Amino acid sequence: MMFTGSQKATQFTESVIREMTRLNHLHGGVNLSQGFPDFPASAAIKEAACAAILADVNQYAVTWGTKGLRDAIAREFTRRYAVSVVPDQQVTVTCGSTEAMMATMMALIDPGDEVVIFEPFYENYGPDAILSGATPRFVTLREPDWSFDPDELAAAFSNRTKAIILNTPNNPTGKVFSRAELETIAALCRKWNAVAISDEIYEHIVYDGASHVPIASLDGMAERTVTINSLSKTYSVTGWRVGWAISPPALTGAIRKVHDFLTVGAAAPLQEAGVAALGVADSYYDELARNYQRRRDVLLDILRRRQFTCYVPQGAYYIMTDISGFGFPDDVEFARYLVTDVGVAAVPGSSFYRHAELGCTKLRFCFCKKDETLAAADARLARLAARV
């Protein structure tokens, strides 16, 4: 007997980003596609994880997260942004922010509900919408500054709108939404009684004096915002899979139920290590941003020398580029050529768009890599320059 995937599963493809990583392994290239650091996490955080295992923190934690970690998450959010968070009523620890987003959408959305999504978007949001039954309404962020047209955004909202997904600092564009832009979004959420689901996983990675504003900190928004975050990017532990959602108390029960039946809980010893991570001094975050700004400037220099047009990111650790000068038919062909013939993996721009034509002149590179890795990419890209 032949089996096929479900209707839902056939509506989206394998992650292009993870496919590029696999192709890169095959061709022995330099991987600037998937956003994971190739340098170590801090010793103190790793030691906290080892200590937790040796202390036999090896069984299920409370399904919505250990008290210690939930307290630390609430404490840090309040300390940073002056938004009060009651850990028992508002924090759910999940398997990465990936699960936090999925659990939130499944908890919130009924079939036919509409969800506003800015494009280009982090590629998971597309399948998240399909799996949760949401009908996505896309609003375009336009280069060079990735601003949106307030009228286009207003037109995407209606009484069918359940939520808007926001990601600031933004992957793939590096945009950091300004307070004024967030006020525009917040006003529409209040007008249409919609929830803001805000993915703030790059909150500490901002450049050139930009500052991160959580939409939950705007007037009247804490009661209609789910803030999503994780240890992955801030502490360079993307493989640990510990994330969280901070939600208004009225939504927490639904999110926790979905989370419980999806995964039961995040790794217990790594939640202990998360308490140590969230307890680091502020100088850790200053250094994180400073280090990434330096790496950003290194990659910008490389890409510009190799004839890419770059959109300078204000945050996160990606550079979107324009590749129209290279004369390839589209971004996917160019990305395949780059990984197989040149030996550098990057992500085709169209994988961040529902309207693929908007991304077919773009390619995304990441710079969360060691200096040697960036230098190796530079050397490989010399082959490309020779061809141009």
Ligand SMILES: Cc1ncc(COP(=O)(O)O)c(C=O)c1O
């Ligand atoms: C915007 C954004 N959200 C979520 C994730 C996934 O995060 P996690 O490792 O916490 O699941 C990523 C990873 O690249 C991302 O860029």
